[in-house]
Amino acid sequence: MEKIKSEWDSLIMFSKREFIIWSSYRMNAWMWVLDVFFNTTIFFLLSLVTKGSTLNFYPYGSNYVTFIVLGLCVYYISFTNLGDPFGRVSRIYWGGTMDLYLLSPLSYFTPMMGVMFRSVIDDYPRVILSLLFGGVFFGATYNIMNIPLSLILLVLILISTFGIGMISASSFYLFNFKQNTEPVRFIFQDVIIALTAGYYYPLTVLPYPLQVLGSFIPHTYALDALRRLLIPGGDLYAKVLPLQKIINISPISLDIIVLIVMSVLTLPLGWWMYVRGIERARREGTLTRWQ
Amino acid sequence: MSNYAVEAFNISKKYKGLNLDKKESGIGLWIKNISRLTSNKAEGVLALNDMNFNIQKGEIFGIYGENGAGKTTLIKILSGLLYTDTGSLSINDSTNIKEIKNSISYVSTNGWMGLEWQLTTKENLIMYGNLFGLSGKQLENECDAVLKSLDMYSNRDKYISQLSAGMRQKLTIARGILINRPILYLDEPSVSLDINSAISLREYIKHYSLSKSKSIIITSHVPDDLAICNRLMFLFKGRMVALGTKDELKIPFNNDKVLNIKCLRFEERHVAMLNGISGVKNVLNYSNEDKKNYEHIKIRIDDDKQLINKIVDLFISKNITMLSIKLSEISLQEIYEYYIGGVANGKN
Numbered sequence: 001m002e003k004i005k006s007e008w009d010s011l012i013m014f015s016k017r018e019f020i021i022w023s024s025y026r027m028n029a030w031m032w033v034l035d036v037f038f039n040t041t042i043f044f045l046l047s048l049v050t051k052g053s054t055l056n057f058y059p060y061g062s063n064y065v066t067f068i069v070l071g072l073c074v075y076y077i078s079f080t081n082l083g084d085p086f087g088r089v090s091r092i093y094w095g096g097t098m099d100l101y102l103l104s105p106l107s108y109f110t111p112m113m114g115v116m117f118r119s120v121i122d123d124y125p126r127v128i129l130s131l132l133f134g135g136v137f138f139g140a141t142y143n144i145m146n147i148p149l150s151l152i153l154l155v156l157i158l159i160s161t162f163g164i165g166m167i168s169a170s171s172f173y174l175f176n177f178k179q180n181t182e183p184v185r186f187i188f189q190d191v192i193i194a195l196t197a198g199y200y201y202p203l204t205v206l207p208y209p210l211q212v213l214g215s216f217i218p219h220t221y222a223l224d225a226l227r228r229l230l231i232p233g234g235d236l237y238a239k240v241l242p243l244q245k246i247i248n249i250s251p252i253s254l255d256i257i258v259l260i261v262m263s264v265l266t267l268p269l270g271w272w273m274y275v276r277g278i279e280r281a282r283r284e285g286t287l288t289r290w291q
Numbered sequence: 292m293s294n295y296a297v298e299a300f301n302i303s304k305k306y307k308g309l310n311l312d313k314k315e316s317g318i319g320l321w322i323k324n325i326s327r328l329t330s331n332k333a334e335g336v337l338a339l340n341d342m343n344f345n346i347q348k349g350e351i352f353g354i355y356g357e358n359g360a361g362k363t364t365l366i367k368i369l370s371g372l373l374y375t376d377t378g379s380l381s382i383n384d385s386t387n388i389k390e391i392k393n394s395i396s397y398v399s400t401n402g403w404m405g406l407e408w409q410l411t412t413k414e415n416l417i418m419y420g421n422l423f424g425l426s427g428k429q430l431e432n433e434c435d436a437v438l439k440s441l442d443m444y445s446n447r448d449k450y451i452s453q454l455s456a457g458m459r460q461k462l463t464i465a466r467g468i469l470i471n472r473p474i475l476y477l478d479e480p481s482v483s484l485d486i487n488s489a490i491s492l493r494e495y496i497k498h499y500s501l502s503k504s505k506s507i508i509i510t511s512h513v514p515d516d517l518a519i520c521n522r523l524m525f526l527f528k529g530r531m532v533a534l535g536t537k538d539e540l541k542i543p544f545n546n547d548k549v550l551n552i553k554c555l556r557f558e559e560r561h562v563a564m565l566n567g568i569s570g571v572k573n574v575l576n577y578s579n580e581d582k583k584n585y586e587h588i589k590i591r592i593d594d595d596k597q598l599i600n601k602i603v604d605l606f607i608s609k610n611i612t613m614l615s616i617k618l619s620e621i622s623l624q625e626i627y628e629y630y631i632g633g634v635a636n637g638k639n
Contacts, residue, residue, distance in 0.1 A: 006424050013421035021409040097405040099372055103397055104422040105389070283374045285306050285338070285364065 007110045014114025022121050032122065036129040043068035043200070044138035057202055059235030060227040063141055069134035070226050071199035073127040074157055074219055078197070080116075080123040081161035083189050085169035086182055088115045093172065098287045108278050109271065112169070127154075146229035149252075153229075156259035157222035163266025164188055164218075166274050173277030173286065188217065198223050204240050215242050218262045225255035293384055296474050296506035297346040297369060302378035304339040304364055304529075338364040340529045342378070346508060346522075348473070351500050353520030354510040355627060360526040362510035363399075366476050369508065370397040383473055397476045398467035400460050400483065406451045412438070412462055413447040419466045437465045441495065456483040464492070468499065474506045475499075481516050493519050514623035523623075527631040543629060544621050546594040547572055550602065551619060555612040557586040564605060565590060570598040575625060585614055591621070 023029065047064040060067055092098045092115060101111035134140030168184040171177045196206060196214030203214050203224075214220045224241055228234040228251065236252060243258065244251045281287045339361045346352045354362050367373040369382065371391040379386060383394035399405075407415055416434040420426070425433070438444040441461050446454060454462065460483045467475055477496070481489040497519045500507045511517055523540060525533040533540055562574045565588075576589040592598050599618065606613050 009424075009426065010422060013418060017407065017410065017414075017418055020414070021407070024409050095405060096399075099367075099397070099399060100405045100419070100422065102372060103370060103392055103395075105392060105424060106422065282372065285304075285367070285373050287372060 006105065007107060010104075010106055010110050011114055011117075014111070015117045018115070018117040019121060022118055032126075033129065036126045037133055039072060040069065040130050040133040040138060043072070044134075046200075047138075058204075059238040059240060060202060061231035061233035063139070063231055063233075065134055065138045066140040066142060066231045067202075067227060068200060069130050069140045070230060071197075071223060072130045073154070074197070074223055074226070075199050076123045076126040076130070077154065077158055078161045078189070078193065078219060080119040081158055082165040082168065082193075083185060084116060084119040085112065085162070085165035086172060086185050088112065088119070089169045089172045090178070091115065093178070093287075094289050096288045098281075102278070102282075102287065108275055112166075112274070141232050142230045143232055143234070150226055150229050153222055153225050153256070153259065156256065156263055157218055159263040160218035160259055160266055163263060163268075163270045166270025167266065168270075170270060170273035170277040173281045174273055175277075176286070192217055193219055196220065202240075208242075212242050218259055221255040221258045221262075225252050225259075228252060293381075294347055295345045295381070296348045296350065296383055297344075297352075297508070298381040299342055299344050299369075300379050302339060302342050302368060302375045302380060303337070304361075304368060304373065305335040305337050305376050307335060338529050339368070339375075342531050344524060344531060344534055346506060348506055349500065349504045350522065351497065351507045351509070351520045353517035353523040354508065354526055355512070355514070355517055355523055355623065356510075356526030357512055359528075360512075361529040362512075362526055363478055364529075365526065366397070366478050366508065366510050370395050370476055372397070394472055395474045395476060396467040396470050396472040397478070398464050398480065399478045400463055400480060406459060406462065408451045411448050411450055412443065412454065415451065415462060416466060416469055420469055423470045425470065433469060433471075437469050440468075441465050442491070457485060457488055460484060461488070461492070473504075474508065477507065477509045479511055479513075479516075480509060481511070481513060489515065517623065525627050525630050527627075533630040537623070537626075540626050540630070541621060544591070544626065547591050547621060548594055549575065549619050549621055549625065550590045550592055550599065551615075551617045552588045552590070552602075552606075553585050553614040553616075554588065554606065555585055555614065557588060557611050561605075561609060561611065564609070565602065568598070568601050568605065570595050571602070575628075589625075591625075 044065055047068065050064050057064065057067055089112070092101065092111065097111075102108075104111075131140070131142070135142065164184065168182060168188070171182040171184055175182070177183070192213055196203060196210050197217060197219040198214065199219075203211055203220055206214070220241060228236050237250060239245050239251055241251070244254055247254055249257075278287075342365070354365060356362050364373065368375055368380065371382070371388045380391075382391040385391055385394065407418065410418065413434055416437070417430060420430045420434065435444065435447070438447050441464065443458065443461055443465060446458055451459060451462075460480075464477070464480060467477070480496075481492060484492060493516070496507060496509075499505060509516055509520060517523060520537075522534065522536050524531055525540075557577070559577070562577060565571050565574055570593040572591040572593070574588060575591050576587070578587050590602065592602075599616070603613070603616070
C-alpha cells in the first residue's frame with residue numbers, strides 16, 4: 001500500500017512539474033486553443049464541399065462535421081498515447097535523467113507515465129475543445145444519451161493505443177533505435193493508421209485489402225462504435241467492417257470486445273518489452289547518453 | 292553488520308561494441324539492430340577487469356584514473372545502475388538492488404546533469420526529493436538547509452538557465468546530499484568549479500563525511516579532488532593498479548622529491564648526465580616547449596638539499612640557463628604514472 005502511495009505521489013509530482021513547464025509558455029497555450037479551433041474549422045469548410053453531394057457515410061449518419069470531430073478526438077488520443085512514448089523515452093535518455101529515475105525507489109513505469117503527462121495536458125483537452133468548437137460553431141450534433149458508453153470506448157482506445165505506444169517506446173532501448181523514429185511507430189502511425197484509421201473518411205470507402213489492414217488497429221473499432229453511438233442517425237446494427245461480417249454479434253459489442261482484447265494484449269506486451277529494454281541497457285551501459 | 296560500505300568481489304564489465312556507421316539510418320539500421328539482438332558478434336570493450344576491493348563505512352575513498360579508465364563504469368556498477376558481467380557486490384551489507392538503491396546517493400556532473408531547465412533551483416530540489424519519497428514542509432526546510440550549506444541559498448529562485456555551470460554542478464551535489472543516504476558517490480565533482488569553489492566543496496565534503504558518518508566515494512581525474520580521501524584506488528584501462536592511503540602508495544618513492552626546472556638549451560644527451568649524479572633517481576619528464584622556447588624538466592631525487600647544488604653545478608658547466616627551479620613533493624599524477632608503468636616514458 002505504501003508503495004502504491006509513493007508511486008501515486010510521484011505521479012502527482014510529475015504532473016505538477018509538467019503543468020508548471022507547460023503553463024510557463026503562455027503564448028503556447030493561446031496557440032494551442034487556436035490550433036484546435038482552426039483544425040475544426042478546416043473540416044467544417046470541407047463539410048461544405050460535401051454538402052448536397054451523394055457521398056455516403058452509412059452507417060454513421062449524415063453529419064460530416066460530427067463525423068470529423070469524432071475522428072479528431074481519436075486522432076488526438078492516438079497522437080499522444082501511441083506517438084509520444086518513444087519521444088518521451090528519447091527525452092529522458094538525451095536529458096540524462098534515466099539514471100536519476102532508476103536510482104529512485106520508483107518502478108520503471110512511473111517516470112514513463114510521469115513524463116507523458118505533458119502530452120496529456122497538451123492533447124487530451126483538445127478532445128473536449130474539438131467537440132465543443134464543433135458543436136458551438138460548426139453544427140456538430142451528438143446523441144447525448146450514448147455519452148456514458150462512448151466514454152468507455154474512449155478509455156479503451158486510450159489504453160490500447162498506449163499499449164502500442166509502449167511497444168514503440170521499448171524499441172528505444174531494446175532494439176537500440178536512438179534515431180528520431182523507430183519501426184513500430186512508423187508502421188502503425190505513419191502507415192497503417194494514416195491510411196486506414198478513418199479519421200476523415202469511413203473505412204468502407206477504401207479498397208477491401210486496406211479495410212482488412214485496418215482491422216488490425218484499435219482506431220477502426222473505436223471510431224466505428226463512437227460514430228454509430230454519437231452521430232444522430234447512426235445505425236447500430238449494420239455490419240460494415242470485415243470482422244463484423246465474420247463474427248455474428250452486434251457491431252458495437254464486437255467493437256468493444258476487440259478493443260478490450262487489444263488493450264489486454266498490447267499494454268502488458270508493451271510494458272514487458274519496455275522492462276526488457278531497460279534491463280538490456282543496464283547490462284550494456286546505454287541507459288543515458290552520458291556515460 | 293560488517294564494517295564495509297562496499298565490498299566488491301571479482302567484478303568485471305565488458306561493453307558490447309557498437310560499430311555504427313553515421314550514414315546508417317532507416318530500414319538498414321533497424322535490420323542491423325534487430326540482428327544484433329540475436330548475435331554475439333559485436334566486439335567487446337573491457338571496461339572493468341576482475342576487481343576486488345572494499346570501502347569502509349565512514350571512509351572517503353577516491354578513484355583516480357585518466358579518461359576512459361573505467362571510473363564512471365565502476366561508480367555506476369556500485370550504484371546499481373549497471374549490471375556486472377561477473378563477480379558480486381555488496382553495498383551496505385546488501386546485494387539486493389532495491390536495498391542498494393536505498394543506501395546510495397549518486398551525483399553525476401556529466402552532461403546536462405538531469406536538471407529541469409524550466410524549473411528553479413529550489414523546485415529542482417523539491418522535485419528530486421519527491422522522486423525519493425520526501426515531501427512537505429520538512430522537505431522544503433531540508434532544501435533550504437542544503438542550499439545554505441553549499442552557499443547556494445541566494446540562487447534558490449533562479450532558473451537553471453540563469454545559473455553558471457559551477458552553480459548547476461553545486462545543485463547536483465545538493466540533490467545528492469538532500470536525500471541523506473549513508474553512501475554518497477561523487478563523479479568528477481569539481482569539473483566546472485573555479486579554484487575557490489572547488490576548495491570549499493572539498494572542505495564541505497570532508498566535514499559532511501565526518502559529522503554525519505557518511506561513506507563518500509569520489510571519482511576524478513583531478514588530483515586535488517582526491518586530497519581529502521583516506522584511501523585511493525588507481526584505475527588504468529579497467530584494471531585496479533594500486534590501492535591504499537597516499538602514504539602507502541608513496542612507499543616505492545621513499546621520501547623522494549621532485550625538482551622542477553625550467554631552462555634553456557637543455558638537450559636529450561643531458562638526461563644521461565643527470566642520471567649519472569648520485570641521488571638522482573630518474574628524469575620523470577623532459578619536454579621541449581617549442582612555443583615558449585624553453586624546456587621543462589622534472590627530476591626525481593633523494594631528499595637531500597645538497598643534491599640540488601650538484602644539479603645546478605651540472606647545468607652551469609653545460610651552459611644551460613636555468614629560468615626557475617622548484618622542489619616539490621611527489622604528486623598524485625606521478626605516483627599514478629609510476630604504477631601504470633608510464634614513469635620511464637615521461638608520459639603526462
